[in-house]
Amino acid sequence: MLTNENSAAAREIDSRSSEYGNSVVASAVSPKKAKSFLDVAAFKTAKAQNRDLSSGKFRQSGYPVKKPGSRDFFRVHPSGEHRLYGVTVLEDDEHVIHIVQANYVLPEDMERFAFNVTIFTCVTHKGVAFLWYIKESANEWSRSAYAVAKMATSQWVRTRPNMAASSYDTENAPEELSSLEPVWPELSFQEILNSAFEGRIVDSDDYPLIRQLQGRA
Numbered sequence: 001m002l003t004n005e006n007s008a009a010a011r012e013i014d015s016r017s018s019e020y021g022n023s024v025v026a027s028a029v030s031p032k033k034a035k036s037f038l039d040v041a042a043f044k045t046a047k048a049q050n051r052d053l054s055s056g057k058f059r060q061s062g063y064p065v066k067k068p069g070s071r072d073f074f075r076v077h078p079s080g081e082h083r084l085y086g087v088t089v090l091e092d093d094e095h096v097i098h099i100v101q102a103n104y105v106l107p108e109d110m111e112r113f114a115f116n117v118t119i120f121t122c123v124t125h126k127g128v129a130f131l132w133y134i135k136e137s138a139n140e141w142s143r144s145a146y147a148v149a150k151m152a153t154s155q156w157v158r159t160r161p162n163m164a165a166s167s168y169d170t171e172n173a174p175e176e177l178s179s180l181e182p183v184w185p186e187l188s189f190q191e192i193l194n195s196a197f198e199g200r201i202v203d204s205d206d207y208p209l210i211r212q213l214q215g216r217a
Contacts, residue, residue, distance in 0.1 A: 068122065101203040121192060155173070156178060
């Protein structure tokens with residue numbers, strides 16, 4: 001049962017609610033929220049957990065085919081089972097790579113658009129796996145890329161193009177990252193390859209990119 005004092009307080013809240021809305025009631029009955037502050041120790045703990053590349057609970061479902069970006073450190077899988085040499089590819093207008101099926105012979109007029117690459121399995125320091133293709137060529141860019149790939153089999157590296165030298169500059173990883181080993185996908189190279197090139201396997205004369213390059217589409 002409400003006392004006279006409690007009844008008066010309740011009537012006062014009701015009166016204010018009618019005039020100003022429910023926000024007065026909320027402020028009157030809700031406990032005061034504690035002021036947020038930044039905990040340095042918590043930041044350091046979170047950072048350490050984020051750098052543990054094996055702690056992820058999600059499985060990567062897609063594998064991009066690309067060159068290493070200039071923002072990420074990366075590693076190249078050291079096993080010869082996780083790379084492929086002499087792969088013929090075609091590039092579309094968006095600079096997306098399409099792989100030519102091994103048992104498919106390109107029409108003669110398409111040979112000038114094709115080139116061979118080596119494909120490496122890689123992973124960034126953020127735990128994202130991807131396929132890196134390097135054009136099989138004698139030019140300085142290709143030679144430099146192969147040198148970087150060899151280096152990245154045993155250490156974390158980051159690259160950026162050096163236009164004046166027609167090659168890639170490399171940056172060594174900080175000690176904190178250098179001590180971590182890469183975590184590779186729990187998939188075979190064949191599974192990664194098929195996932196990465198799904199929908200981009202050139203296997204017949206009627207393949208859309210072939211038709212486009214021949215002017216038939």
